[in-house]
Every structure is written in structure tokens, then in C-alpha cells.
Amino acid sequence: MNAASVPSSPSSPPASPSPPLRTRTVFAAAHVVADPRADVSPDDPAAVDWDATLAFRRHLWAHGLGVAEAMDTAQRGMGLDWAGAAELIRRSAAEAEAVGGRIACGVGTDQLTSPAATLADVRHAYEEQLGLVEGTGARAILMASRALAAVARGADDYLATYDHLLRQAAAPVILHWLGPMFDPALAGYWGSAGLDAATDTFLEVIAAHPGKVDGVKISLLDADREVALRRRLPDGVRCYTGDDFHYPDLIAGDDQGHSDALLGVFDPLAPLAARAVRALDADDPKAFRELLDPTVELARHLFQPPTRFYKTGVVFLAWLAGHQSHFTMVGGWQSARSLPHLTRAYELAADLHLFPDPDLAAYRMRTLLTIHGVTP
Template sequence: MSALILPDAGGGTHPYTPRTEPSRYAVGEGPLVSRTVFSAAHVVADPFADTSPDSPAAVDWDATLAFRRHLWSHGLGVAEAMDTAQRGMGLDWAGAAELIRRSAAEAKSVGGAVACGVGTDQLAAGAHDLATVTAAYEEQLALVEETGAQAILMASRALAAAATGPEDYLATYGHLLRQAGEPVILHWLGPMFDPALDGYWGSADLDAATETFLDVIAAHPDKVDGIKVSLLDARREVELRRRLPEGVRCYTGDDFHYPELIAGDERGFSHALLGIFDPLGPLAAQAVRVLDTGDTDGFRKLLDPTVELSRHLFRTPTRFYKTGVVFLAWLAGHQTHFTMVGGLQSARSLPHLAKAYELADRLGLFPDPELAATRMRALLNVQGVAQ
């Protein structure tokens, strides 16, 4: 296969010769055992829809659900309608509700695990009182529970704006947990993923915020299946998981340190709910199957080399990691185009995407390396990097 000319961040170019061997991560047999693993999944836009960035999301439902079947086939659960699906960044509540209904029904048909995001994004921009925010949460929680999916109580921009201190979070989450019919996953999303969530749990001091978070869990341990922590701070996550009540799981959302956090230590480990497992799905599943045998070193040998790609995709501004995720799905053949809802395909530079391609190819992530190279070459030509 002939070399590609890839652009550098510094303004130059360099040749890269793609791999010729296809990805080697075959579908495994049976469920994952030692860890509960969810991949947050992206949505596939309808490239033929005549939309603008301000339009409601136009989704290619067939391709979107096919990608979820791909993840389920490897034994992964799907975390649905989360920020990886561009929730609040192109996918509005109407689109998210339809996604939840369709994905939950598809999960039932194939026996796949699915957990769905519950938020308050049906509320219009602007100030809302706590009663209105709570009612919005309740509406979404009811929909998710009606589908039979597990609920993930997501961090809410509206609650962050309405709350005056920790007591408002304690009251709101306490009310919601009492309403929940089954144990939920609580989601703490840091401001690097969404700046509007700065000061969540009532304080910009993460130590103080952690205490409020733990107070919420301690008051309702029977209603909390686990917590999903996305703060990109491995030390803080380890300290937090060691303080959880017995039976409450920690799902790492740390896309910088996930191999060590999932592997764990002598005092415990994290399960996983990760956006990076969207492009890494087959490799991640294989690594966990190795861990299922007790081979921690083999698990780390597979997963550690993926961290460079993950750190690249999630580099600042972190919230635009979705662009790289969808880009790799296109190169891997999971969709026919590189178009995103809200026009977010423009959120990362060509050098950024070129490096993502090179790192992913070196990892052997592409089932058809020639297809990936052909698509990369086409994009480069269109963007003015002659091949």
C-alpha cells in the first residue's frame, strides 16, 4: 500500500505507510465476567438531510443501531444518549428520547445491556427553579424506566445554574433516587467535558464536592448501582471508590488512565463506562477477556498502548473528542460518511485527525486498512494535502 502524506501540527507534512494486516480482535464468546464494561456510543448523522447546525439532529437510525449491535456482539454494554452521542452538542432531548427508545428495543432483541442518560435538556436555555429542574429529571427518568433500560442520572447544566449550594444537590438527587424504581448510575462529569458543569455538587473545590457526592450515595445506597466518574484524575477516582458503600460500583470515565483503574490494586478496581471504548470496542473487549482469566499483565499489554490515542482524542478542548470518535468510525467502515449532527465534524483540525488516523492504524484498529487509507487519502485531497 502506498504511503500517505499526512499534515503535521507544525505546518509540515510527513509520509506514513499504512498497515496491511486487518484488525485481529475477533468477536469473543459469552459475556465479560471480571468487569462490567459499557461503551458510550456515538450517533450516526443522516448525511442527506438538509440541515444546519441549529437544526434538530437528523439521525441515520439504521447505521446508529448497527453500531450498537457491533458493540454488543463483543460483549460490551452500551451507555446510550450520553455526551458521546452529542447530548447537548447537537442532539436535543427529542432526538435523545427517540434514541433511547430505539436502542432499548434493539438491546432487548439481541440480549445486550443498555444504560441510558437521564438529564434535563428538554428545558429551554435560561434560569429555572429547582422544582422545574427536578420535574425535568423525573420526565426523563420515567421514559428510560418505561423502556426497561437502566438509568444514568447525568449531571445537569440547569441544576448547576439553579443550585445555590450542596443542600440543593442533596435534596434534588435524594428526591430522584427515592423515585427510581431500580438502582441507577450517578454521573459526575467534570468541566473539561462541559464547562457549564463547573462547581457541580455545590463547590468548585473538588474535595468539598466529593463529600457532597458521597453524602448523596450514603443516604440511598440501595438505589445506587454505581457511580461514573469523569474527572481525568486517577488519584481522586481511586480515593473515591475506596469510600463507596459496599455494593456500589465505580465505573471509570477517565479516558486518560483507564487501564490502571480497570486493572485495580489490592484494595479494589473500577468497572468502565468510557467514550474511548467506542473506537476501541473489540480491542477493549479482548483485553477484558484476558483479565477474566486473571492475567492482569496481559490485559495491560493490550490496553496500555491505546492510551496515546485516547489522550490525543480527548485533548483540550476535551468536549470535542466526539469528532475523533466519529472520524475513526468512518475510517473503520461503521458508517459511509464523516458527517456529524450539528456540523461537529469541523471541530477538530486536519492535523489532529491525521494523527488520530496514524495512531489508530498503528494499533491495528481498522478491519480493512485499505478502506481506511482510501478514505483518509480522499479527505486529505479534499482538504488540499495533495497525495
């Protein structure tokens, strides 16, 4: 294929957000675009292509979705350190303000690099990040903390830590419960390896601070547990599903309620996800299921164990779709999934018509296969 026949990337979508979704609050956890020209090693701070990264956020806003910024999809703890996350939060929050986009940003403790951290260190780290996020005007998402999981001796340490943070939060926050399938360092979060006891502690935190919790993001990949927890939430507290396996059922809901969404899989599914939720807005649940149910096979493929490497598939699909010019990730994590895994992701996404320019996606897929010595 000569240079003249190489497909070009699709033109950028309009910068202004679409009208907001009405019946569900939906955030897509967005990935970051690495700078492939930077001379860095996997141990160096992330080199980010800020123009492409912000352009992708405008793409999400253009479809009416909110952006969940600096979450695990953005490779927090897997290539993006706190300094890089802080810059990402500042830039994305300013962009959101400029275009009128909805944004919520992750607050964690990843500036703590010493295994000798104390509970006081954890509180101070959370406070620093909370202050930065609230200073930008964004909603805060209190992320699960590896450091807290390492030093907490039981449920009381979690209760005290979150009590301290919620008392000083200037606006209602989203609490994030990320299961160990996404990050093994978070096993036993909320002070118990048993999920029933952990759920009770989680709900105790919420009940102790009425008006301080906008919602909870549940990423346990257990639909029944999420529904049971959702039914125990106080009035006015949203349940944002983080279940990338069962999201159509959870978002559709039942006669006792529904989940809103904060999902990494909505990074590649943004246009289709927005269309599906707008079908709910139009009181057409059948169209919602017809649009979203077929995406589950792709989601389950991207998030198959080891689940934490789903980011590789997300960035791969962004490259195929023309949202970035390369398949490179911060920290070199583009190598975390096999060529057969990526090939299947391409096939499933193509079947869903996710690529704005199918010829470009096919050309890039052939190029990747050729580089790996595979004849397309």
C-alpha cells in the same frame, strides 16, 4: 483510483452479543450516526441515520460490551436535543431487548432551554426523562445537569434534588459526575468549586440511599482522586471509570479494588478493549496491560483540550473503520478538530490495528486529505 478499485466497507458483525465479560462491567458510550442526506442547518434538530446508529450498537454488543446510550458521546447538548435523545433511547432499548444486549441510558434535563429554570423545573425535567428510560426497561444513568448547576445555590440544593429522584427510582441507578473539562457549564457541580467538598456531597447522596445506587461514573481525568473516592464507596456500589486518560490502571485496580468502566474511548476501542478485559477474565493481567496500555496515546490525543470535542475523533475513526459511510456529525461538529489532529488520530489507530479493513481506512484518509487540498 477508479470506482472498481475503491475498497468496500467491511461486512457487519454478527448481531448476537458475545458472552458477557465476567470480571468487569464495561459500557462503551456510543456515538450517533448523522444522516448526511438530510437538508438541515446546525440549529435544526438532529437528523439521525437510525439504521447505521443501531448497527453500531450491535457491533458493541457483539464484542460483549454494554452500551451507554444517549450520553455526551452521543452529542447530548452538542447537536442532539431531548427529542432526538428520547427517540434514540427508545430505539436502542428495543434493540437491546431483541438481541440480549446490556444497556444503560442517560437521564438529564436538556429539555430545559430557558435560563430562568427553577429547581422545581429541574426536578420535573429529570422525572420526565427517568420515566422514559425506566419505561423502556433500561438502567438509568443520572447525568450531571447544566440546568441544576446554573440554579443550585449550594450543596443542599444538590442533596435535595438527588434525594427526590433516588426516592422514586424504580431500580438502582448510575450517578454521573462529569467534570468541566468535558462541559464547562458543569463547573462547581455538587455545590462547590473545591473537589474535596464536592466529593463529600457526592458521597453523602450515595450513603443516604442504600440500595438505590448501582454505581458511580467518574469523569474527572484524575486517577488519584478516582481511586480515593472508589475506596470510600459503600459495599456493592461500583465505580465506573470515565477517565479516558488512565483507564488501564483504574480497570486493572490494586489489592483494594478496581474500577469498572463507562468510557467514550471504548467506542473506537471496542474490539481491543473487549479482548483486554477477557484477558483479566482469564486471570492474565499481563496480557490485559499489553493490549490496553498502547491505546492510551490515542485516547489522550482524542481527548486533548478542548476535551468536549473528542466526539469528532470518535466519529472520524468510526468512518475510517467502515461503521458508517461518511464523516458527518449532527450539528456539523465534524469541523471541530483540525486536519493535522485527524491525521494523527488515523496514524495512531492504524498502529493499533483498529481498522478491520486497513485499505478502506487508508483510502478514506487519502480522500479527506485531497478534499482539503492536501496531496497525500
